[in-house]
Amino acid sequence: MGGFTSPPPTVATLLSVSTAVAFKGGAPGAGGAANDTILLRVLILKNAGPCTLTIGGGLKNDAGTQDTSHIVLTGSSSVDTLYTFEPGIINTAGALSLTASVANMVLVQTQAAQQGYSG
Numbered sequence: 001m002g003g004f005t006s007p008p009p010t011v012a013t014l015l016s017v018s019t020a021v022a023f024k025g026g027a028p029g030a031g032g033a034a035n036d037t038i039l040l041r042v043l044i045l046k047n048a049g050p051c052t053l054t055i056g057g058g059l060k061n062d063a064g065t066q067d068t069s070h071i072v073l074t075g076s077s078s079v080d081t082l083y084t085f086e087p088g089i090i091n092t093a094g095a096l097s098l099t100a101s102v103a104n105m106v107l108v109q110t111q112a113a114q115q116g117y118s119g
Contacts, residue, residue, distance in 0.1 A: 044075030058091030
């Protein structure tokens with residue numbers, strides 16, 4: 001089929017630390033840049049003290065500048081919590097950074113952004 005390219009594969013990552021994890025090209029790694037990673041889904045597993053995921057860096061605010069605040073997604077102590085972003089959140093302002101409040105309790109699904117995309 002002329003002109004059709006399949007999307008890049010998705011990457012599932014269990015955040016095994018409770019410190020910031022940087023993403024580059026849709027996978028964990030240093031050196032990420034704006035417009036290289038799309039966050040598709042977040043699964044926060046139930047935990048006695050509800051776990052959170054902080055999405056930091058990489059996002060623009062409504063003024064079009066890098067947002068220095070962070071988005072915090074919260075889990076539950078009784079059920080697993082799924083967040084789905086369709087078609088996904090792209091890191092338009094810089095490298096994407098994700099921080100789980102509890103190690104091994106957050107699973108994220110990411111994807112490399114298509115070349116040439118700009119937010």
